[in-house]
Amino acid sequence: MRLGFPAKVLGRGGVLKDYDSRRWQSGPHLRVSLGYLNTIIDYLAEECITMYRISSNVAPYITHPELPQFHNQIEECAEDLAHLGTRARRLGLRLSMHPNHYTVLNSPVERVYEGAVRDLLFHGAFMDALGLGPEAVVVVHGGGVFGDKQLAMERFAARYERLPEQTRRRLVLENDEKSYSVQDVCEIHRLCGIPLVLDTLHHRTNNPGELSNREAAHVVIPTWPQGVRPKIHYSSARQEDRSITRRDRATGERITSVAAALRFQHADWVDTDEFAAFLADAAPLAFDVMVEAKRKDLAMLRLRSDLRERGIEVK
DNA sequence: CGATGTCAAGGAATC
DNA sequence: GATTCCTTGACATCG
Numbered sequence: 001m002r003l004g005f006p007a008k009v010l011g012r013g014g015v016l017k018d019y020d021s022r023r024w025q026s027g028p029h030l031r032v033s034l035g036y037l038n039t040i041i042d043y044l045a046e047e048c049i050t051m052y053r054i055s056s057n058v059a060p061y062i063t064h065p066e067l068p069q070f071h072n073q074i075e076e077c078a079e080d081l082a083h084l085g086t087r088a089r090r091l092g093l094r095l096s097m098h099p100n101h102y103t104v105l106n107s108p109v110e111r112v113y114e115g116a117v118r119d120l121l122f123h124g125a126f127m128d129a130l131g132l133g134p135e136a137v138v139v140v141h142g143g144g145v146f147g148d149k150q151l152a153m154e155r156f157a158a159r160y161e162r163l164p165e166q167t168r169r170r171l172v173l174e175n176d177e178k179s180y181s182v183q184d185v186c187e188i189h190r191l192c193g194i195p196l197v198l199d200t201l202h203h204r205t206n207n208p209g210e211l212s213n214r215e216a217a218h219v220v221i222p223t224w225p226q227g228v229r230p231k232i233h234y235s236s237a238r239q240e241d242r243s244i245t246r247r248d249r250a251t252g253e254r255i256t257s258v259a260a261a262l263r264f265q266h267a268d269w270v271d272t273d274e275f276a277a278f279l280a281d282a283a284p285l286a287f288d289v290m291v292e293a294k295r296k297d298l299a300m301l302r303l304r305s306d307l308r309e310r311g312i313e314v315k
Numbered sequence: 316c317g318a319t320g321t322c323a324a325g326g327a328a329t330c
Numbered sequence: 331g332a333t334t335c336c337t338t339g340a341c342a343t344c345g
Contacts, residue, residue: 021340100338101324102324104324112325145327146326265337
């Protein structure tokens, strides 16, 4: 089992940037981003980290309709991209990407749909330019519901099938925290065959069918093709003290109490006991784990060391 | 330097 | 039909 983390790096004293986030006036950005990524790969190699998510912001404005001067960034950086990809392959590093929620493949608004396609084409082309194998996937969400979920799912499936093969073969679908539960993404998988990513925190938030983690893992993992190792997203829920003020009915006096509220956001760290329990639940399934925590690589490294202490083998 | 505004992009709830 | 929230972060600007 590989463990990975997304985006920026906290474990080098300060923060290692993962993409060029300056405004468009400072573009083009991809070459700068690739410089950052090379530094990050140095770090991954030193720490023997074998999985990493590249920010979908690596090439800002590359599909922006009004900034055509930035549309050729992949071609312009072809050599740098190939070099970076070669480094990743030599290190056995599994890379992935995760377009943000503005990418809505199933939108009924034509303009939005077209924008989503442009964005997904970019992600596929980027992975291809790195020369990465089929385990380098692009994780997407189901999109909107638009008042009729079944119809929206069918639209997703039809549009997935219509994507160019080069793009489609990278795509995998993740359950989200509001609209598309594990059961829903299973339905989309049934319609079009897209492999599924289980996000454990989203599953806690959005689980109308009350599937256990074990059940969820066992329906999601087998959706991956033979020879491509599945992966999941794992994070612990942030626990937060929230003060609640109410007025006493009899006296009119204000009463403030503190309640521990489970907010369904990523916690700073991963709870090792919970994670180990999840692994035991999911056994004997095999998969990689993307650790999503506020403390990024630090959380992943802490979890890895905890697991090794317990004799659980982790790459 | 700290506070505040802004960013390409959508959806959904609310009025 | 228009407005606001959702929600992440960091740059950019202002005082």
